[in-house]
Amino acid sequence: MSADRFVRELVRAIGREKVLTGVEDLACYAYDATPAAPRICPAAVAFPACADEVAAVIRVAAAYRNPVVARGAGTSLSGGALPVDGAVVLSLAGMDAILELDAENMVAVVQPGLVVGDLVAAAERVGLLYPPDPASVAMATMGGSVAECAGGLRGLKYGVTRDYVIGLEVVLADGSVARFGGKTVKNVSGYDMIRLFVGSEGTLGVVTEITVRLVPLPPDRRTMLVSFEDLAAAGRAVAGIIAGKVVPATMELMDKVAVEVVESFAPAGLPLWADAILLVELDGLPEVVAHDAIVVEQVCRVEGGAVRVAADDAERDRLWAARRGAFGALARHSPTTIVEDATVPRSRVPDMIVALQQIARRHGITIATMGHAGDGNLHPTILTDEGDAEEMKRVQAAVGEVFAAAVALGGTLSGEHGIGTEKKRFLAQEFDATSIAAMRAVKRALDPQGILNPGKLIDVERAAGQTAAESRE
Numbered sequence: 001m002s003a004d005r006f007v008r009e010l011v012r013a014i015g016r017e018k019v020l021t022g023v024e025d026l027a028c029y030a031y032d033a034t035p036a037a038p039r040i041c042p043a044a045v046a047f048p049a050c051a052d053e054v055a056a057v058i059r060v061a062a063a064y065r066n067p068v069v070a071r072g073a074g075t076s077l078s079g080g081a082l083p084v085d086g087a088v089v090l091s092l093a094g095m096d097a098i099l100e101l102d103a104e105n106m107v108a109v110v111q112p113g114l115v116v117g118d119l120v121a122a123a124e125r126v127g128l129l130y131p132p133d134p135a136s137v138a139m140a141t142m143g144g145s146v147a148e149c150a151g152g153l154r155g156l157k158y159g160v161t162r163d164y165v166i167g168l169e170v171v172l173a174d175g176s177v178a179r180f181g182g183k184t185v186k187n188v189s190g191y192d193m194i195r196l197f198v199g200s201e202g203t204l205g206v207v208t209e210i211t212v213r214l215v216p217l218p219p220d221r222r223t224m225l226v227s228f229e230d231l232a233a234a235g236r237a238v239a240g241i242i243a244g245k246v247v248p249a250t251m252e253l254m255d256k257v258a259v260e261v262v263e264s265f266a267p268a269g270l271p272l273w274a275d276a277i278l279l280v281e282l283d284g285l286p287e288v289v290a291h292d293a294i295v296v297e298q299v300c301r302v303e304g305g306a307v308r309v310a311a312d313d314a315e316r317d318r319l320w321a322a323r324r325g326a327f328g329a330l331a332r333h334s335p336t337t338i339v340e341d342a343t344v345p346r347s348r349v350p351d352m353i354v355a356l357q358q359i360a361r362r363h364g365i366t367i368a369t370m371g372h373a374g375d376g377n378l379h380p381t382i383l384t385d386e387g388d389a390e391e392m393k394r395v396q397a398a399v400g401e402v403f404a405a406a407v408a409l410g411g412t413l414s415g416e417h418g419i420g421t422e423k424k425r426f427l428a429q430e431f432d433a434t435s436i437a438a439m440r441a442v443k444r445a446l447d448p449q450g451i452l453n454p455g456k457l458i459d460v461e462r463a464a465g466q467t468a469a470e471s472r473e
């Protein structure tokens with residue numbers, strides 16, 4: 001099989017101007033946001049303009065049994081969008097339209113390349129909210145969010161991407177197009193294929209159209225900054241607020257390291273004396289927000305927290321910009337920033353925080369702890385240098401222990417960043433052999449040649465046999 005022939009067929013299928021082959025250009029696609037990962041240049045990058053062109057690319061790839069890696073904005077943190085050897089990267093970034101914003105049915109129909117923040121802004125203009133809110137909201141695409149089942153800051157109260165997707169158009173591994181669901185909020189016809197495709201990391205099909213439900217924009221909101229002298233006390237406050245039957249829209253934790261780095265990068269008035277802060281946002285009817293604010297304040301004070309309510313929108317925006325910029329700030333602090341997203345039941349957040357502190361001490365490394373603490377989704381962020389081989393050995397050992405601790409506390413390897421290439425080797429910690437075999441059976445059934453994002457999420461041997469293209473040679 002010749003790579004040149006494969007690329008020539010791609011060009012024939014969708015046009016020269018939609019296929020990138022220059023070596024320097026291809027190098028840009030050897031990356032996503034995953035740190036310390038292998039960088040492999042793809043054989044080509046295809047820029048389809050519609051589902052038919054996505055299907056045409058996949059048909060060529062299927063004929064040559066050539067890997068296809070779908071790509072949105074390339075902000076994956078688990079290696080999902082990284083090319084494998086000889087792959088064609090299928091960039092969906094140009095398919096970025098809002099096809100319909102149906103305010104009456106509180107539904108939007110969008111293309112996969114639409115940036116999540118653009119949907120949030122469009123929905124707000126008609127008094128509606130699209131709640132999934134990854135910190136990467138200004139870059140990440142809807143297709144990438146569906147493929148990773150992105151969560152984010154509002155996950156605590158509103159859930160994650162899978163809670164909003166009610167319809168999908170998907171190009172399957174042979175280039176045929178399937179449609180599931182639609183505009184109805186209720187739909188139990190057939191298998192729940194939407195849940196299967198959401199979070200499948202581009203390994204089962206390529207999403208070309210997404211229908212999501214929207215919710216009314218909450219009429220009131222209040223942001224509170226709570227500062228603690230003790231990180232463990234912040235963890236206990238998180239558990240206490242939930243136990244007090246208050247579900248904030250957002251409850252973000254940042255430890256001392258994260259606060260110091262953020263303040264040195266872009267000062268937002270975060271307290272440098274604190275061992276940890278919680279950023280809490282309540283939303284809903286004004287009377288509900290007022291009631292919940294009293295509960296949050298009481299619980300935090302019991303744990304020794306100092307509470308400040310954002311005085312106006314400008315202060316609110318400054319605080320949230322600090323949180324959203326935290327990864328960027330941490331990335332400037334050290335050459336390599338490894339962000340994990342091991343997740344535990346909410347009540348075990350204090351135990352996980354203690355476990356992280358012990359792991360950092362044991363291995364002599366720096367872990368900044370931050371994340372969506374309200375839903376148990378911590379982002380222990382290891383500040384390191386991939387050029388330091390000795391330290392990287394200790395980091396790798398620590399990463400394994402982070403996952404082991406999360407699973408031992410009844411948690412999961414990933415709350416929202418996906419498995420990709422980075423956590424595959426830990427799958428057996430969370431799943432038994434039967435469960436892994438069931439996942440492999442799904443992958444084999446939908447992608448028998450193993451061409452869709454191979455090597456991601458789960459390893460499956462490729463089916464033997466000659467491709468149509470090989471037999472023509």
Ligand SMILES: Cc1cc2nc3c(=O)[nH]c(=O)nc-3n(C[C@H](O)[C@H](O)[C@H](O)COP(=O)(O)OP(=O)(O)OC[C@H]3O[C@@H](n4cnc5c(N)ncnc54)[C@H](O)[C@@H]3O)c2cc1C
Pocket residue numbers: 032033069070071072073074075076077079080081092112133134135136139140141142143144145146147148149150151152153201202203205206207208327328416417453456
């Ligand atoms: C600074 C920063 C902050 C972040 N914060 C959060 C956060 O708070 N919450 C969170 O959940 N994540 C977060 N992320 C991770 C990342 O932004 C999300 O996983 C996001 O959903 C990826 O979207 P993307 O468009 O960049 O997808 P990509 O990185 O391009 O791709 C991700 C995966 O989706 C697949 N894919 C892409 N498009 C399609 C498609 N149309 N059909 C099928 N498969 C497809 C790819 O093959 C790949 O496996 C963060 C990342 C960064 C860099």
